[in-house]
Amino acid sequence: MVARARELGRGERVLPGLWRLRLPLPWEGVPHCNAWAVSAGSGIVLFDTGMHEPGSLSQLERAMDQVGLGLEQVRLIACTHAHADHWGQAAPIRDRAGCELWIHPNLEHAVRTATDPSLALARMLEIGRQSGVPEQALHRYAERARDAPSGVARVLEPDRPLRDGLTIETDLGEWTVHETPGHAPSHVCFFQRERRLLISGDHLLGRISLFFDYGWTPDPVGEFLRSLEVVEALDARLCVSGHGRPFFDVPGHIEGNRRLVRERLDATLKAIRAEPRTALEIAPLVHGEPLTEATARWWILETLCYLTHLARVGAVGREGDDGELWRAG
Ligand SMILES: [Zn+2]
Ligand SMILES: [Zn+2]
Numbered sequence: 094m095v096a097r098a099r100e101l102g103r104g105e106r107v108l109p110g111l112w113r114l115r116l117p118l119p120w121e122g123v124p125h126c127n128a129w130a131v132s133a134g135s136g137i138v139l140f141d142t143g144m145h146e147p148g149s150l151s152q153l154e155r156a157m158d159q160v161g162l163g164l165e166q167v168r169l170i171a172c173t174h175a176h177a178d179h180w181g182q183a184a185p186i187r188d189r190a191g192c193e194l195w196i197h198p199n200l201e202h203a204v205r206t207a208t209d210p211s212l213a214l215a216r217m218l219e220i221g222r223q224s225g226v227p228e229q230a231l232h233r234y235a236e237r238a239r240d241a242p243s244g245v246a247r248v249l250e251p252d253r254p255l256r257d258g259l260t261i262e263t264d265l266g267e268w269t270v271h272e273t274p275g276h277a278p279s280h281v282c283f284f285q286r287e288r289r290l291l292i293s294g295d296h297l298l299g300r301i302s303l304f305f306d307y308g309w310t311p312d313p314v315g316e317f318l319r320s321l322e323v324v325e326a327l328d329a330r331l332c333v334s335g336h337g338r339p340f341f342d343v344p345g346h347i348e349g350n351r352r353l354v355r356e357r358l359d360a361t362l363k364a365i366r367a368e369p370r371t372a373l374e375i376a377p378l379v380h381g382e383p384l385t386e387a388t389a390r391w392w393i394l395e396t397l398c399y400l401t402h403l404a405r406v407g408a409v410g411r412e413g414d415d416g417e418l419w420r421a422g
Contacts, residue, residue: 195255
């Protein structure tokens with residue numbers, strides 16, 4: 094494999110008082126994530142943190158330094174959700190800045206993975222088995238996953254749980270918390286009403302890309318669709334998201350996400366119309382291309398979320414009570 098040149102942390106001003114801190118990620122296909130700094134009195138509120146790995150705090154400091162900011166100025170860390178690339182560095186930043194961490198309390202999905210990786214792996218292998226993945230492939234996956242770091246420096250309890258309606262004061266005005274589960278059970282967006290600015294985390298991304306945490310809530314896809322309605326009602330003008338550049342045309346992005354979910358739900362149904370299939374067999378049909386080692390876990394879990402959603406409305410069922418095969422109707 095050819096080693097990819099790693100990105101470096103980079104800071105840029107988006108608006109007076111709002112900076113994008115672009116931080117490198119070790120993931121194939123997702124080279125960086127964003128944290129957003131918003132000025133607040135003598136300091137800043139830091140929305141999201143980047144992932145924890147060797148050297149990652151220096152990357153954040155490098156990005157902040159480029160726009161004249163320092164870690165000691167962080168007065169508050171507020172996270173959009175508890176995926177490693179959004180809250181992984183919360184602990185070292187809090188240690189340095191002496192500030193609070195605010196995050197949504199539905200953290201089980203993240204806490205379990207970070208504190209008990211072997212249990213998390215066992216759970217993933219069981220899901221794989223139930224999806225028709227052969228033992229040999231599961232074994233290869235386990236070998237890779239065992240060495241993978243969690244990306245979370247230390248699990249922290251929120252100093253304040255982020256809930257609907259909670260507000261955060263900054264020099265750009267007040268930001269309101271909107272719970273937007275779906276991508277993750279802990280997901281929230283932050284909205285600044287007067288400026289119609291949305292900090293969307295991974296709920297809305299510049300490049301439409303769907304991911305749902307499977308198995309922690311009853312219906313991640315249904316939750317995601319409801320969360321799109323929540324954000325649509327805000328009527329945001331500019332969106333700054335967890336990955337990629339800021340973008341306008343928020344309604345277009347919302348509609349694009351809806352359309353893609355609809356297409357994939359249809360493709361899921363179509364895949365099992367003629368004969369029952371496993372999630373392993375359905376996933377490549379949903380995406381229209383074969384699974385690879387890089388996509389298999391993500392696409393199978395995503396497909397299980399579509400199947401779960403369709404099962405709730407009675408459109409699909411399993412052969413046997415919890416068998417591997419899914420059938421239409
Ligand atoms: Zn995420
Ligand atoms: Zn992310």
